Amino acid sequence: MNKDRLQKIESAGFVLKPDSPEIKPIFQEIRKLFEERGIRVALAERSAAMIGERGTPFEKMCEESDFLVSLGGDGTLLSLVRRSYPWHKPVVGINAGNLGFLADVTIEEVPIFLDQLFDGRYRIDCRLMIAGHIEKASGAKVEFFALNDVVVSSPIPSKMVIVNASIEEERFNTYRGDGLIISTPTGSTAYNLAAGGPVVYPLTRAFILTPVLAHSLTNQRPLVVPADFAIELDTEKYEAIATIDGQERYEIEEGDRVFISVAKEDARLLHRQERNYFSVLRDKLHWGDRNW
Ligand SMILES: NC(=O)c1ccc[n+]([C@@H]2O[C@H](COP(=O)([O-])OP(=O)(O)OC[C@H]3O[C@@H](n4cnc5c(N)ncnc54)[C@H](O)[C@@H]3O)[C@@H](O)[C@H]2O)c1
Ligand SMILES: Nc1ncnc2c1ncn2[C@@H]1O[C@H](COP(=O)(O)OP(=O)(O)OP(=O)(O)O)[C@@H](O)[C@H]1O
The missing domain is CATH 2.60.200.30 (Probable inorganic polyphosphate/atp-NAD kinase; domain 2)
Incomplete structure (x- = not known):
């Protein structure tokens, strides 16, 4: 298996930021964007219960998804990477939290991110665990x-x-x-x-x-x-x-x-191809910003 590439782009499994039912319309909008591009979307049971939908058991979702999506902040992404680790699926973070250092795709960027995904313009970074x-x-x-x-x-x-x-x-x-x-x-x-x-x-x-x-x-x-x-x-x-x-x-x-x-296997973080670590340090942590 080539660990730097997605095997397929047909199904995605979502986890939502906990205790945040207000995220429902954002999730529904994003799900529509995924489905319009032919990607089946599963939602983890606990997240589904939070927004009054029926979900998929977490293990089944990890098993059946080509990649996993965290819609929340860095905490939601950290938790998804840890819990899904046994399935070694690439994980992308759509930032619906505060800082979004790890969860780096903004809600506005989702359409372009999906276009880039199908064009092969993405990166999978292996992060040690x-x-x-x-x-x-x-x-x-x-x-x-x-x-x-x-x-x-x-x-x-x-x-x-x-x-x-x-x-x-x-x-x-x-x-x-x-x-x-x-x-x-x-x-x-x-x-x-x-x-x-x-x-x-x-x-x-x-x-x-x-x-x-x-x-x-x-x-x-x-x-x-x-x-x-x-x-x-x-x-x-x-x-x-x-x-x-x-x-x-x-x-x-x-x-x-x-x-x-x-850990024997690295976690795999799915990013936009143009994501640059040093820009993220500058933008999110104000590295080198003289006004901070
Ligand atoms: N004094 C501190 O800065 C402090 C204290 C306790 C825990 N933490 C960190 O919080 C992490 C858990 O994050 P959370 O979001 O679940 O908790 P949280 O909600 O308490 O947030 C901690 C902050 O750290 C940011 N963050 C998390 N991981 C990051 C990373 N790898 N790089 C840059 N920023 C990151 C988050 O966006 C958030 O702003 C822990 O792993 C620990 O490293 C930091
Ligand atoms: N599965 C989980 N178990 C325990 N705590 C969790 C879990 N998922 C998320 N959290 C916690 O929920 C809180 C909010 O989630 P999250 O970090 O995603 O959003 P945020 O704090 O708004 O964003 P950011 O971390 O980017 O600043 C965090 O304190 C995070 O640690």
Whole structure:
């Protein structure tokens, strides 16, 4: 299979921004545009229920769609990429949210995006994903995937956490502070950026370890490591949680271990061909804008 090309452009599966029934007329308009071009549209059950329609079970939709569409903000796209990961379908984000850094097709651009799709003028970017798991002290195991980041922090604001980090089975550092972010290059412009971590071009194969408000006078710098390095975290003394892409939370107790490595398959993000990462940095995050 050529991972850079769509196999067919006959069916699309949609997920809508949660708790936003006001999105219904926008979705209906977009569905019409898809159907006018001969693309069958399925809507995931939960999204359908939100707008009073009958939907398709999420798994069936992923199985049967040539590509998936998130109509919402970056959060809706992150969640769709994670949940649909086992089917490895290309995902495009139509921005009906605020920032739309990842979800980069605007509602107005949908007709032209569809024309370009049929002309072959699109790109599928392979983005590395985190494949992680938590081994509980009890022996239980929880697996997860992340497109942006895994954050180990305190469940209580203004309480500290102590996070021990090992890289390739070698104890490397103990982070004391608000937490530790393990970010992918895709996530480098999210929480990692706010915590002072580097912006990393999204096609780079690396992980970034960035402390959040480290309680230390010995500069706890962000660290970039190759994506094929295995990272292991555990915590001491304080309560902690691991948050996946800002959306899934797991309690971490003393004795639990969090394992982070690169997922076998990349996520596939479908973009307009002319999308340029540096323009997005400028337009959305005001990179280099002297008035900001
Ligand atoms: N201080 C912070 O900046 C902060 C704090 C907590 C979480 N986050 C980030 O929020 C992400 C979850 O996003 P959400 O939209 O579900 O939550 P959210 O609604 O809390 O929004 C967080 C903001 O980050 C933006 N964002 C998300 N992923 C991005 C990316 N890869 N590049 C640039 N901007 C991005 C979103 O558009 C939104 O404006 C987490 O993965 C985490 O990285 C940021
Ligand atoms: N499946 C999901 N599980 C948990 N939270 C979700 C899920 N999908 C979306 N969210 C959350 O819903 C909220 C709103 O969604 P979304 O991020 O798409 O829109 P937004 O905040 O308006 O846009 P943006 O993220 O681009 O600023 C976000 O906080 C997001 O994390």
